[in-house]
Amino acid sequence: MSHDTNNSASIISKVWNFANVLRDDGVGYGDYLEQITYLLFLKMADEYSKPPYNRQLPIPPEYSWQSLTTRSGTELERHYNETLRALANAKGILGQIYTKSQNKIQDPAKLAKLINMIDKEQWSTMDADIKGEIYEGLLQKYAEDTKSGAGQYFTPRPLIKAMVECIRPEPMKTIADPACGTGGFFLAAYDFIVRNYSLTREEKHFLKHRTFYGNEIVASTRRLALMNLFLHNIGDFEDDSFISPTDALIADTGLRVDYVLANPPFGKKSSMTFTNEAGELQKEDLTYNR
Numbered sequence: 009m010s011h012d013t014n015n016s017a018s019i020i021s022k023v024w025n026f027a028n029v030l031r032d033d034g035v036g037y038g039d040y041l042e043q044i045t046y047l048l049f050l051k052m053a054d055e056y057s058k059p060p061y062n063r064q065l066p067i068p069p070e071y072s073w074q075s076l077t078t079r080s081g082t083e084l085e086r087h088y089n090e091t092l093r094a095l096a097n098a099k100g101i102l103g104q105i106y107t108k109s110q111n112k113i114q115d116p117a118k119l120a121k122l123i124n125m126i127d128k129e130q131w132s133t134m135d136a137d138i139k140g141e142i143y144e145g146l147l148q149k150y151a152e153d154t155k156s157g158a159g160q161y162f163t164p165r166p167l168i169k170a171m172v173e174c175i176r177p178e179p180m181k182t183i184a185d186p187a188c189g190t191g192g193f194f195l196a197a198y199d200f201i202v203r204n205y206s207l208t209r210e211e212k213h214f215l216k217h218r219t220f221y222g223n224e225i226v227a228s229t230r231r232l233a234l235m236n237l238f239l240h241n242i243g244d245f246e247d248d249s250f251i252s253p254t255d256a257l258i259a260d261t262g263l264r265v266d267y268v269l270a271n272p273p274f275g276k277k278s279s280m281t282f283t284n285e286a287g288e289l290q291k292e293d294l295t296y297n298r
Contacts, residue, residue, distance in 0.1 A: 020142050022125055027146065030118065037150040039112035042228060043119075044146070045235040046092060047126050049105050050076070053245060055132040065245050066098060076123050084123075085116045104234055104249040108227045139239040140195070147190050147232065163192050163271040171269060172196040176204075179211040181219070181266035186256030188222030191233035193269040195240055216242060221263060223256040 027040045035043075054073035056063045069075075071091040079087050088111050095106040113119045131139065144165075151162035177183060177197045185193045201207070201215060220242060224230040230251050237243055243250060254261075 019129060019138065020145065023142050023146070026122060026125060027149070030113065033113075033115060033118065035112055037146060038228070041146050041150055041232060042109070043111070043113055043122065044126075044143075045231060046106065046109055047076075047123060048131065049102075049235060049238070050091075050095075051126050052131050055130065056245070061132070063245070066100075066102060068094065071095060073127075077127055080120055081116050084120055085111065085114075088119060099248075100245075101234055101238070101243055101247055101249050102245065104251070104253075105231055107231070109231075136239065136241045140236075143236055143239050144195075147236065162190055165192060165196070167271075168192045168196045168269075172200050175267055175269065177201055177267050177269075179205050179207055180214050182221065183219055183267045183269060184221045184263065184265040185268070185270045186223045187270055187272045188224050188233055188251060189229055189271075191222070191236045191251075193271075194220045194222065194233075194237055194242065197267075197269060198240060198242055217244065217247060220250055221265060222251040223254060224251055225253060225255050227253065 023044070027037060030040050031037075050067070050071075050073050053065050053067050055061070057065055057067075071094050075091065076084065076088060092106055092109040092111060095102060096109055097103065098106065111119070113122065147162060148165075172193065175197075177200060179201055183194065183197050185191075188194065198215065198219075205211070207215065220237070222233065224233055230253060233251055234243065234249065252261075
């Protein structure tokens with residue numbers, strides 16, 4: 009077994025084990041995934057701002073990765089909350105990643121351990137397959153957690169792969185998913201194109217920045233999709249968000265693409281719970297005509 013394989017297995021094991029530690033504190037896979045997303049994006053931004061990349065990224069110095077690693081206890085918890093609020097106001101993918109973000113890890117010591125675990129790795133040089141395996145694994149576990157109801161946003165990957173292989177997308181073509189969930193169709197299409205074509209520099213740039221267009225109305229799911237794609241080398245820090253928060257069925261935006269790959273939500277019923285005049289919880293069905 010190679011050193012890279014050993015290292016990737018070790019990282020995956022650490023990430024999984026910490027998820028189980030936090031579950032004992034009532035932090036579910038979905039909440040854990042979100043915290044991983046916030047921290048990992050910030051850590052990778054820090055790495056890309058240093059040699060050999062030296063990129064100027066739109067993250068204020070007071071909310072940098074170092075601003076978290078140098079704090080502990082209640083000061084860390086306070087500053088982390090403040091960082092999430094500040095970055096939610098940023099433009100592009102950065103703002104979409106942190107929109108409506110909240111800290112769900114109430115124990116500052118465990119938050120510090122999670123930050124330390126992420127800090128020990130050099131994520132920018134890690135193979136995209138390893139980062140993707142970690143994140144996709146957590147997404148699948150989240151989808152299998154029936155209490156979360158997250159399965160509705162996670163189409164089984166073998167089904168997606170089969171659909172993509174039937175369509176056989178080509179380079180320099182655009183792809184849309186109007187109900188993209190966690191981005192599975194985009195990842196499968198990306199992998200298919202990379203695996204089946206010898207891409208030029210122009211084609212690689214188009215694939216990374218201009219191929220995919222999605223819609224996802226649930227903010228937390230949209231965040232997971234953007235991070236999932238980012239870890240697989242789709243999109244960049246300063247790109248405009250290519251996953252829209254708008255409902256794709258409300259109006260025609262004028263966007264035209266070469267392929268549409270989707271597993272749209274077929275149900276049109278939902279419900280909301282509210283308190284009635286007697287002070288009791290009551291559920292009311294909602295129906296959307298589409």
